[in-house]
Amino acid sequence: MTVKVLMPALSPTMEEGTLTKWHVKVGDEVKSGDVIAEIETDKATMEVEAAEDGTVAKILIDEGTENVKVNEVIALLAGEDEEISAADAEDAPTKDTAPKTRPGQGEVTSRESGEKTKTERERPKVEVKSDPNIPEGTEFVTQTVREALRDAMAEEMRRDDKVFIMGEEVAQYEGAYKVTQGLLAEFGDKRVVDTPITEHGFAGLGVGAAMAGLRPIVEFMTFNFAMQAIDQIINSAAKTRYMSGGQMSCPIVFRGPNGPAARVAAQHSQDYSSWYAHIPGLIVIAPYSASDAKGLLKAAIRDPNPVIFLENEVLYGKSFNVPKIEDHVLPIGKARVMKEGSDVTIVSHSHGLTYCLDAIAQLEKEGIDVELIDLRTIRPLDMETIITSVKKTNRLVTVEETWPVCGIGAEIAAEVQAKAFDWLDAPILRVTQKDVPLPYAANLEKLALPSAEEVVEAVKAVCYR
Amino acid sequence: MASTSSKAASRKTGPKKQAKKSVDGPTRFTKEEEISAYREMLLIRRFEEKAGQMYGMGLIGGFCHLYIGQEAVVVGMQMAIEEGDQVITGYRDHGHMLVTGMDPKGVMAELTGREGGYSKGKGGSMHMFSREKNFFGGHGIVGAQVPLGTGIAFANRYEENGRVCLTYFGDGAANQGQVYESFNMAELWQLPVVYVIENNQYAMGTSIARSSAQTNLSKRGASFNIPGEQVDGMDVRAVRDAGQRAVEYCRSGKGPYILEMMTYRYRGHSMSDPAKYRAKEEVNKMRAEHDPIEQVRLRLLEKKWLSEDDLKQIDKEIKAVVNEAAEFAQSSPEPDPSELWTDVLADVEA
Numbered sequence: 043m044t045v046k047v048l049m050p051a052l053s054p055t056m057e058e059g060t061l062t063k064w065h066v067k068v069g070d071e072v073k074s075g076d077v078i079a080e081i082e083t084d085k086a087t088m089e090v091e092a093a094e095d096g097t098v099a100k101i102l103i104d105e106g107t108e109n110v111k112v113n114e115v116i117a118l119l120a121g122e123d124e125e126i127s128a129a130d131a132e133d134a135p136t137k138d139t140a141p142k143t144r145p146g147q148g149e150v151t152s153r154e155s156g157e158k159t160k161t162e163r164e165r166p167k168v169e170v171k172s173d174p175n176i177p178e179g180t181e182f183v184t185q186t187v188r189e190a191l192r193d194a195m196a197e198e199m200r201r202d203d204k205v206f207i208m209g210e211e212v213a214q215y216e217g218a219y220k221v222t223q224g225l226l227a228e229f230g231d232k233r234v235v236d237t238p239i240t241e242h243g244f245a246g247l248g249v250g251a252a253m254a255g256l257r258p259i260v261e262f263m264t265f266n267f268a269m270q271a272i273d274q275i276i277n278s279a280a281k282t283r284y285m286s287g288g289q290m291s292c293p294i295v296f297r298g299p300n301g302p303a304a305r306v307a308a309q310h311s312q313d314y315s316s317w318y319a320h321i322p323g324l325i326v327i328a329p330y331s332a333s334d335a336k337g338l339l340k341a342a343i344r345d346p347n348p349v350i351f352l353e354n355e356v357l358y359g360k361s362f363n364v365p366k367i368e369d370h371v372l373p374i375g376k377a378r379v380m381k382e383g384s385d386v387t388i389v390s391h392s393h394g395l396t397y398c399l400d401a402i403a404q405l406e407k408e409g410i411d412v413e414l415i416d417l418r419t420i421r422p423l424d425m426e427t428i429i430t431s432v433k434k435t436n437r438l439v440t441v442e443e444t445w446p447v448c449g450i451g452a453e454i455a456a457e458v459q460a461k462a463f464d465w466l467d468a469p470i471l472r473v474t475q476k477d478v479p480l481p482y483a484a485n486l487e488k489l490a491l492p493s494a495e496e497v498v499e500a501v502k503a504v505c506y507r
Numbered sequence: 508m509a510s511t512s513s514k515a516a517s518r519k520t521g522p523k524k525q526a527k528k529s530v531d532g533p534t535r536f537t538k539e540e541e542i543s544a545y546r547e548m549l550l551i552r553r554f555e556e557k558a559g560q561m562y563g564m565g566l567i568g569g570f571c572h573l574y575i576g577q578e579a580v581v582v583g584m585q586m587a588i589e590e591g592d593q594v595i596t597g598y599r600d601h602g603h604m605l606v607t608g609m610d611p612k613g614v615m616a617e618l619t620g621r622e623g624g625y626s627k628g629k630g631g632s633m634h635m636f637s638r639e640k641n642f643f644g645g646h647g648i649v650g651a652q653v654p655l656g657t658g659i660a661f662a663n664r665y666e667e668n669g670r671v672c673l674t675y676f677g678d679g680a681a682n683q684g685q686v687y688e689s690f691n692m693a694e695l696w697q698l699p700v701v702y703v704i705e706n707n708q709y710a711m712g713t714s715i716a717r718s719s720a721q722t723n724l725s726k727r728g729a730s731f732n733i734p735g736e737q738v739d740g741m742d743v744r745a746v747r748d749a750g751q752r753a754v755e756y757c758r759s760g761k762g763p764y765i766l767e768m769m770t771y772r773y774r775g776h777s778m779s780d781p782a783k784y785r786a787k788e789e790v791n792k793m794r795a796e797h798d799p800i801e802q803v804r805l806r807l808l809e810k811k812w813l814s815e816d817d818l819k820q821i822d823k824e825i826k827a828v829v830n831e832a833a834e835f836a837q838s839s840p841e842p843d844p845s846e847l848w849t850d851v852l853a854d855v856e857a
Contacts, residue, residue: 238691238695243657243689243692244692245654246658247655247689250643251658253658254661255662256661277651278648278655283850286634286635287626287627288627290643290644322851323852325852
């Protein structure tokens with residue numbers, strides 16, 4: 043029987059990768075567990091093992107091939123009793139076997155990075171308005187969010203020698219999600235500091251260093267682990283300026299991936315936007331695009347206040363246009379109108395926008411003209427931009443991966459009814475994560491998260507269509 | 508700071524040599540040192556007594572933790588550090604502030620929640636700071652100051668400024684997990700921090716024997732290779748000696764050091780604590796036999812460095828300072844209502 047060797051996935055969110063190397067050639071005998079190939083994405087490499095004994099009958103994907111889809115057949119193995127020549131992709135009876143994979147560099151169990159997502163590949167293009175903060179005629183380069191974040195940190199570290207980064211695996215490993223790639227090599231281990239797994243301790247240590255005049259960037263491998271450190275973030279970082287009558291400063295950035303990833307279950311899938319947005323004394327930023335990630339992280343590092351910088355694992359590998367400006371710094375506290383429209387306003391942030399963009403493509407076909415706002419900063423909320431839009435469209439839907447109770451949408455709805463009550467033609471609707479811990483099972487997980495369909499439904503409801 | 512990993516690699520693995528204590532008892536103070544220590548301790552005691560009275564009169568609100576009985580610890584430690592070294596502590600912090608040279612008027616006015624307080628009335632007893640005096644607070648969450656002090660020491664290493672951070676905490680805080688997270692990083696990165704454990708025997712109402720598996724807190728750094736020693740925290744001279752050993756060790760780049768100060772608080776945990784968990788005789792015995800101020804007073808008289816009249820004169824001067832602070836704390840106006848909205852965030856520099 044011929045066995046198909048399939049392109050494996052490095053992580054729950056990976057969709058494609060590069061086949062970097064074959065360790066076998068046609069005719070080689072392999073045993074189950076032998077390393078037969080290497081694959082990689084922009085952040086990790088992994089060895090591919092044979093799942094069965096046999097002889098390599100055919101190599102279907104040459105080494106060096108990029109964008110090989112997960113589950114694509116990359117080779118065929120002939121069974122032990124089989125003649126090699128008999129093995130054939132189409133005719134022989136086959137058995138699909140995704141190879142066993144062995145974690146290689148960059149792999150962290152349940153702390154794994156996302157690559158290109160399904161929604162992204164399938165999404166019809168929605169024309170996104172250019173950022174008014176970027177001067178017209180600016181040249182752009184294509185960059186992933188991951189690269190943009192790295193560049194932001196590197197630029198700020200070059201600019202100010204008081205800036206340093208600390209966290210788990212940020213230095214030698216170059217980041218569990220490869221966001222700090224290359225920083226150790228450029229800045230050395232004085233300024234790129236691997237910590238023990240000790241969130242409460244190093245968050246507090248960072249706050250103390252900030253109070254003493256340094257400008258720490260504290261990376262949490264994910265914000266799920268920052269719950270261990272939340273006392274230091276809130277009681278020490280956020281409140282000390284006020285409690286000292288303005289004497290003490292705490293210029294610190296806490297950053298890392300936030301929100302549901304993919305198939306990592308409840309403890310590793312949580313959006314903390316509203317948790318931190320609740321706290322006076324903090325600034326909370328949650329960018330969507332690579333340009334915003336870069337411009338706002340640079341602003342966050344320069345800001346004299348504690349900043350919670352919520353990144354998104356699924357967006358790390360997504361590419362965007364980033365302006366080719368020497369010092370691309372964006373204003374904190376300003377939302378961005380991503381698309382102008384006249385019928386209804388959708389407000390969202392971070393990965394929530396992917397559902398909105400999918401929905402808008404569909405709504406356009408049905409003749410509903412949506413205005414889309416990316417909050418970018420969660421605290422302070424740019425209510426002015428939202429109110430202005432609502433006064434134009436008279437309808438509002440909020441979309442977030444946070445839970446509904448006391449979420450960002452709840453806050454926006456309260457503010458809008460207070461400040462634009464007479465302009466509203468329909469109740470404000472919220473699309474959120476369902477009010478349950480995020481389940482593991484693929485179908486339940488999908489049900490628990492917001493979807494483009496739900497956004498479409500909500501928009502139609504407020505438009506009475 | 509030199510490279511962190513090479514520091515880690517070159518770190519000694521065995522237990523370190525402990526600094527040698529003098530066998531002849533603590534180093535004697537000069538006349539000036541004795542008088543200075545006496546004045547400093549007396550200022551704290553009288554200040555705290557006044558604060559207690561004002562609390563009783565309803566002029567001070569919320570929580571108020573008095574330092575009476577523990578004065579020798581901060582006074583001795585302050586004598587061991589240099590200008591520019593930093594101090595951070597928990598919520599029993601009035602003594603630490605006074606000894607770093609913060610103005611008693613500003614401290615007392617903060618206790619009464621007035622405009623003239625160090626935090627403009629917005630922090631209160633547990634949350635006061637002075638950048639000028641390198642006093643980093645004043646922290647209300649038990650043990651939270653320990654990572655913060657470790658971070659200040661991290662900044663000292665980073666800036667290579669030769670400074671040492673004194674990080675104070677109590678026997679209660681010594682059971683917080685973040686303390687050990689800090690110990691680990693401080694030793695790993697050889698940070699110049701002296702952990703001063705003020706063991707006053709009671710974590711609020713729970714005695715150390717009832718809360719700690721290892722009651723010798725100076726050993727709490729052993730598994731991190733941090734040297735530690737127990738010190739008679741009622742004898743200001745012993746405190747200074749140990750403080751000097753610890754500070755010198757840290758300043759020379761050898762990493763953190765633990766001092767367990769055996770001390771005692773005469774009052775309850777806070778003003779609202781009647782302290783029924785311990786016998787009155789226990790308190791009285793400590794006061795009669797180990798009072799830190801009385802020890803210095805007797806030495807001053809014995810050596811005839813000061814007469815009873817001289818001591819009375821000092822007492823009078825200190826009382827005047829404290830009364831002035833109390834008056835200021837009552838006459839200083841409440842903060843302007845506009846202060847409600849200030850100091851939440853710093854303005855971004857243009």
